[in-house]
Amino acid sequence: AQRVTQPEKLLSVFKGAPVELKCNYSYSGSPELFWYVQYSRQRLQLLLRHISRESIKGFTADLNKGETSFHLKKPFAQEEDSAMYYCALGGGNFGNEKLTFGTGTRLTIIP
Amino acid sequence: GAGVSQSPSNKVTEKGKDVELRCDPISGHTALYWYRQSLGQGLEFLIYFQGNSAPDKSGLPSDRFSAERTGGSVSTLTIQRTQQEDSAVYLCASSLVDALSYEQYFGPGTRLTVT
Numbered sequence: 001a002q003r004v005t006q007p008e009k010l011l012s013v014f015k016g017a018p019v020e021l022k023c024n025y026s027y028s029g030s031p032e033l034f035w036y037v038q039y040s041r042q043r044l045q046l047l048l049r050h051i052s053r054e055s056i057k058g059f060t061a062d063l064n065k066g067e068t069s070f071h072l073k074k075p076f077a078q079e080e081d082s083a084m085y086y087c088a089l090g091g092g093n094f095g096n097e098k099l100t101f102g103t104g105t106r107l108t109i110i111p
Numbered sequence: 112g113a114g115v116s117q118s119p120s121n122k123v124t125e126k127g128k129d130v131e132l133r134c135d136p137i138s139g140h141t142a143l144y145w146y147r148q149s150l151g152q153g154l155e156f157l158i159y160f161q162g163n164s165a166p167d168k169s170g171l172p173s174d175r176f177s178a179e180r181t182g183g184s185v186s187t188l189t190i191q192r193t194q195q196e197d198s199a200v201y202l203c204a205s206s207l208v209d210a211l212s213y214e215q216y217f218g219p220g221t222r223l224t225v226t
Contacts, residue, residue, distance in 0.1 A: 004153075043114070044154075044202065044217040086153065098167055099144075099215065103153040 002027050004089050006102035013077045014110045021072040021105045023061075023087030032090030033070040034099070035061055039083045047072075047085070057081070082109045113137070115218035117203050123224045124193055132188045132221045136205030143186050144206075144215060145178060149199040157201075160186060161208060193225045 003026040013019050025031055035047040048056045050063040050070060061072045070087060087102040116135045124130050136143050145157040156170040160180040171177070175194075180186040190197055200222050204215040 006153075043219055044204075046214045049214075088154075098156055098159055099146075099154075100156065101146075101154040103151075 002089050002100040004087050004100050004102035006085075006087055006105050008105045009103065010106050010108070012108045012110055015079055016076050019072075019074045019077045019081065019107065021085050021087075021107065023070045023072065023102060025068050025070060025087070025089050027068075027089055031063070031065075031070075033061070033063055034088040034090065035059070035070075035072050036086045036088055036101075037083050038086070044086070077109045079109045079111055082107060115203055115205050115216050117201075117218040117221050119221060120219065121222045121224075123226060126195060126225055127192055129189065129191045130193055130223065132190075132201050132203075132223070134186045134188070134203030134205075134218060136184065136186070136203070137216055138184075140205035140207055140216070141183065142206045142208040143180055144204045145186070145188050146202040146204065147172075147199045148202060148220070154202065157188070190223075193223075195225050198223055198225045 005024045007022055033050040036044050037047045038044045048054055048061060059072055059074045061070050063070050084104050084106050086104045088099040090099055115137055118133045122130055141162055143160040146154040147157055148154050158165055158171055158178050159167045162183050163180050175191045178188045200220040202220045203218045206215045
């Protein structure tokens, strides 16, 4: 069965400090992993996908199959990073038809 | 162009009543998804449509929940005989479905409160 675990419900970080949001997954096949973000009063939107290996808004995430982790990192936090972050695991033929989400981490950047 | 829209934005209903939630996906998106977000929970997958058919209904929590999609576009999620535990934000998303198009675009959600 697919499962995504985000162990931190709340995370507070000072502006300029590094950020790491943890995500661990359980999946028997080759995983498709995503980070989605929801800013205050906005819709849930895709932040990044592991296959693209992009850096979006300074965030990166590396898939570690040995540790079954997909932690989200940013070296220097900015106030606009305050949001709810969800890690998601894709399933289905193309890896995105059925997303299993974690419970989310609310990130607060302290000015 | 317009994004995914959902209506109503808020719905308060009495226990035992039926409710219908509507989703208008992005034009041209063949796939449509329903999720539920309960207080303190993550997003729970409910059902997925490819065109008008639903290859995966595994997330529907009970037989009180049903969904349909017509014309490959609008979808309706129906909850019969609502219960208090049905109170949640119901999110709809749409996407293209192929090896290159992976992003699901979410609507603003419908907040359902069952009293």
